[in-house]
Amino acid sequence: xxxxxxxxxxxxxxxxxxxxxxxxxxxxxxxxxxxxxxxxxxxxxxxxxxxxxxxxxxxxxxxxxxxxxxxxxxxxxxxxxxxxxxxxxxxxxxxxxxxxxxxxxxxxxxxxxxxxxxxxxxxxxxxxxxxxxxxxxxxxxxxxxxxxxxxxxxxxxxxxxxxxxxxxxxxxxxxxxxxxxxxxxxxxxxxxxxxxxxxxxxxxxxxxxxxxxxxxxxxxxxxxxxxxxxxxxxxxxxxxxxxxxxxxxxxxxxxxxxxxxxxxxxxxxxxxxxxxxxxxxxxxxxxxxxxxxxxxxxxxxxxxxxxxxxxxxxxxxxxxxxxxxxxxxxxxxxxxxxxxxxxxxxxxxxxxxxxxxxxxxxxxxxxxxxxxxxxxxxxxxxxxx
Numbered sequence: 001x002x003x004x005x006x007x008x009x010x011x012x013x014x015x016x017x018x019x020x021x022x023x024x025x026x027x028x029x030x031x032x033x034x035x036x037x038x039x040x041x042x043x044x045x046x047x048x049x050x051x052x053x054x055x056x057x058x059x060x061x062x063x064x065x066x067x068x069x070x071x072x073x074x075x076x077x078x079x080x081x082x083x084x085x086x087x088x089x090x091x092x093x094x095x096x097x098x099x100x101x102x103x104x105x106x107x108x109x110x111x112x113x114x115x116x117x118x119x120x121x122x123x124x125x126x127x128x129x130x131x132x133x134x135x136x137x138x139x140x141x142x143x144x145x146x147x148x149x150x151x152x153x154x155x156x157x158x159x160x161x162x163x164x165x166x167x168x169x170x171x172x173x174x175x176x177x178x179x180x181x182x183x184x185x186x187x188x189x190x191x192x193x194x195x196x197x198x199x200x201x202x203x204x205x206x207x208x209x210x211x212x213x214x215x216x217x218x219x220x221x222x223x224x225x226x227x228x229x230x231x232x233x234x235x236x237x238x239x240x241x242x243x244x245x246x247x248x249x250x251x252x253x254x255x256x257x258x259x260x261x262x263x264x265x266x267x268x269x270x271x272x273x274x275x276x277x278x279x280x281x282x283x284x285x286x287x288x289x290x291x292x293x294x295x296x297x298x299x300x301x302x303x304x305x306x307x308x309x310x311x312x313x314x315x316x317x318x319x320x321x322x323x324x325x326x327x328x329x330x331x332x333x334x335x336x337x338x339x340x341x342x343x344x345x346x347x348x349x350x351x352x353x354x355x356x357x358x359x360x361x362x363x364x365x366x367x368x369x370x371x372x373x374x375x376x377x378x379x380x381x382x383x384x385x
Contacts, residue, residue: 027040027042027076028076028091028093028135028157028158028161029076029077029078029089029091029154029157029158030153030154030157032080033080033150033153033154033157034149034150034153035082035150036080036081036082036085036087036150037080037081037082038078038079038080038081039078039079039080040076040077040078041076041077041078042074042075042076062191062195065189065191065192066103066106066189066191066192066195067092067103068189068191069102069187069188069189069191069192070094070099070100070102070103070106070188070189070192071094071095071096071099071188072092072093072094072095072099072103073093073094073095074093075090075091075092075093076090076091077089077090077091078091080150082150085141085142085147086141086142087139087140087141087144087147087150088139088140088141089137089138089139089154090137090138091135091136091137091138091158092135092136092137092138093134093135094134094135094136095134096134096163096165097133097134097163097164097165097166097167098165098166098167098168098186098188099134099188100131100133100134100135100136101120101131101167101168101186102168102185102186102187102188102192103136104120104129104131104136105171105184105185105186106185106186106192107129107136107138108122108129108182109124109127109182110180110181110182110183111124112124112127112128112129112182113182115128115130117130117151117152117155118130118131118132118155119131120167121155122182123144123145123151124144125142125143125144125145126140126141126142126143126144127139127140127144128140128144128151130151130155132155132158132159132162133159133162133163133164133165134162134163134165135158135161135162137154137155137158139151139154168186168212168214170186170212170213170214170229170231171184171186171214173214173229173231173277173297173298174214174216174227174229175218175227175293175294175296175297176296177292177293177296178218178219178220178225178292178293179216179217179218180216180217180218180219180224183215183216183217184214184215184216185214185215185216186212186213186214187212187213187214187215187228188207188212188213189203189207190202190203190204190205190207193205193207193213193215193228196215196226196228197215197226197228197280197282199249199269199282200248200249204245204248205228205230205241206230206232206237206241209232209233209237209241210232210233210237211230211231211232211241212230212231213228213229213230213231214228214229215227215228218293220284220289220292220293221285221289223283223284223285223289224283225281225282225283225284225289225290225293226281226282226283227279227280227281227293228279228280229277229278229279229280229297230277230278230279231276231277232276232277232278233276234276235275235276237276238273238275238276238277238278239273241278242271242273242278245269245271245278245280246271249269250267250268250269251269251270251271251280252268252269252270252271252287253268253287267282268284268287269281269282270284270287270290270291270294271294272294272297274297274298277297279293279294279297281293281294
């Protein structure tokens with residue numbers, strides 16, 4: 001009994017010790033990096049804003065809304081030091097790689113060219129952003145390019161905790177001519193869309209109908225144009241959405257747009273559908289400028305309407321009876337022909353020689369003795385030599 005009580009007390013104390021361990025002991029971010037000592041905590045540090053953005057009073061709320069639409073799960077932050085140098089790290093774990101890719105595109109600024117940490121990574125002098133599966137790592141500090149080895153060690157430590165998966169492909173379909181580098185954003189909800197393509201409140205694009213979207217900026221004839229392309233599950237859903245937008249907004253300079261939506265509905269928008277894709281351009285001075293972007297739109301879906309199809313039709317009862325009789329007759333005819341052929345071959349061979357069928361020296365016949373005449377094997381064929 002005393003031994004059991006002692007074991008219980010030890011187990012209880014061990015549980016308390018494990019609960020009191022620092023967050024980084026069971027987290028994703030490492031406690032140190034290639035000579036950098038760190039302090040890791042669970043939860044978010046103050047957000048690091050993309051370069052050029054103003055830290056307004058509602059910026060934190062906007063980022064929180066975006067994280068929620070992208071499928072935010074958990075986060076960690078760390079403060080690493082090496083002498084007088086410092087690096088701050090925010091780690092965002094998302095529900096899946098698609099949401100992580102969206103958050104990566106959301107946080108990436110236009111002054112952050114591609115880096116070589118992963119396929120989707122970018123870095124400026126003071127910010128670095130890395131996508132690793134369903135995890136996004138955001139780093140801030142001074143002169144980050146010279147600390148590439150520490151950043152690679154950070155990525156290597158995070159990679160085993162990431163979940164791999166397919167990334168969105170809608171970004172591959174955006175037009176390329178006139179595209180302003182690193183302005184594309186993958187969008188999964190209306191709050192995020194409104195930050196890059198402000199048009200109306202609420203889910204006017206159709207995310208509740210299964211849409212995913214990509215926004216981008218273009219420069220045509222000195223004007224900056226905004227583009228949003230949305231991919232819907234079916235062409236019918238996309239066509240229905242275009243019809244709804246034409247009723248609500250001034251699409252393609254339509255004169256019967258609903259003016260009750262205010263000033264936004266009077267601004268000309270230009271839209272086009274390609275199979276399941278719907279593209280909308282704002283900011284164009286003329287339709288020709290919008291067409292310079294929309295004419296490049298291509299859908300990744302191909303549908304063929306004129307392929308031959310097979311349709312099964314059940315035959316009538318009369319045809320079924322005639323078919324059964326015909327089939328039976330064919331089988332009987334085949335049996336007769338096969339029997340005659342087999343018997344004929346035996347007769348011809350028997351006439352020629354007794355060394356193949358029913359050889360007298362090897363044929364034994366049981367006799368009942370009902371008659372005095374002995375049985376001869378040749379009698380079976382009705383002839384004698």
